[in-house]
Amino acid sequence: MGQHNVLGSDLEICSLEPLTGFYRDGFCNTGPDDLGSHTVCVVVTTEFLEHQQAIGNDLSTPVPQYGFPGLTAGDRWAVCAGRWLQSYEAGVSSPVLLRATNEQALSIVPLAALEACAADAPDDLSAFDS
Numbered sequence: 001m002g003q004h005n006v007l008g009s010d011l012e013i014c015s016l017e018p019l020t021g022f023y024r025d026g027f028c029n030t031g032p033d034d035l036g037s038h039t040v041c042v043v044v045t046t047e048f049l050e051h052q053q054a055i056g057n058d059l060s061t062p063v064p065q066y067g068f069p070g071l072t073a074g075d076r077w078a079v080c081a082g083r084w085l086q087s088y089e090a091g092v093s094s095p096v097l098l099r100a101t102n103e104q105a106l107s108i109v110p111l112a113a114l115e116a117c118a119a120d121a122p123d124d125l126s127a128f129d130s
Contacts, residue, residue, distance in 0.1 A: 006101050018075060036082070038078040038081075042096055055086055057080075
């Protein structure tokens with residue numbers, strides 16, 4: 001049985017390029033081995049990457065032995081819920097893809113914070129028709 005997102009539906013892919021997730025499966029799947037709770041799917045910004053580095057979480061430098069390519073602005077990535085919350089509380093937000101963010105993130109991050117940074121397009125795009 002698949003994992004669910006913060007909206008209660010099936011968890012969607014966060015990123016295949018670069019390949020993300022604690023299990024490097026493209027999803028924000030989590031389990032008992034994922035002590036960092038890599039459950040929030042974000043589109044990283046330069047400001048977010050800089051803040052993460054300032055708080056000791058370097059997401060820009062590649063670490064090939066762990067399958068980590070190093071991120072640049074615009075990449076989607078499954079980040080640790082607690083680290084995302086640190087940046088959010090410091091006023092540095094990054095866009096969140098709610099449909100790809102694991103419901104387990106809610107044990108650390110309030111839903112309202114994730115929704116405030118939501119970047120998902122609505123399911124019903126008819127409002128955008130001209």
